[in-house]
């Protein structure tokens with residue numbers, strides 16, 4: 001029997017199932033409008049098509065797990081949605097209601113690289129990111145965010161002295177500063193995290209979805225959220241044209 005949460009099967013032409021709003025959105029945004037619509041997206045890299053005619057949506061309160069083998073185009077797709085890469089066809093529509101600042105306020109992109117400055121302390125690096133993205137950056141807020149990822153005890157450590165998992169925790173602590181029910185785009189958020197780190201991030205995801213946010217994430221391990229089902233979008237190199 002097919003998994004009802006699996007929204008797409010990989011093929012030359014990929015189509016999502018019809019969007020059904022879900023979740024308990026506590027937001028002034030219209031509850032039925034998706035945070036993200038991707039229509040007929042195509043991406044070609046290194047002379048090969050990664051995907052074509054890809055359509056999907058992320059609604060409020062929804063998490064969509066982007067999965068597929070190495071090189072199938074997950075990062076490329078996330079970068080297209082984040083506006084960092086031009087698709088070869090199709091378009092992405094974000095629920096911004098014509099406000100050009102809304103996208104910046106509502107969208108969070110955390111890529112493979114942690115974007116932390118090596119020569120700052122964990123506390124300074126997170127504060128810098130918060131200010132850069134126009135988020136709450138008071139010392140209390142930054143410490144509280146570090147605490148959510150159990151990194152408050154290392155707040156004075158230089159980033160370059162932290163382990164990979166600790167750096168990932170500091171980068172992801174940024175999510176604890178978010179208050180807007182927007183779209184989170186997360187590339188391998190669980191990479192390098194131990195079980196406690198994974199649990200902390202899943203808790204943040206759950207809170208974000210509960211306030212009406214949406215999440216599009218890649219992961220090589222299935223994300224398991226305590227309350228909500230996670231839908232799937234599969235990119236599959238073997239079945240591509």
Ligand SMILES: Nc1ncnc2c1ncn2[C@@H]1O[C@H](COP(=O)(O)OP(=O)(O)OP(=O)(O)O)[C@@H](O)[C@H]1O
Pocket residue numbers: 045046050068069070071072073074075076077
């Ligand atoms: N800047 C680039 N120039 C040319 N080809 C690229 C570039 N970036 C990525 N590619 C190619 O695009 C394909 C998809 O890469 P992408 O990083 O999107 O895959 P992925 O599914 O995220 O992989 P992984 O699971 O290994 O992270 C790969 O074959 C890769 O070599």
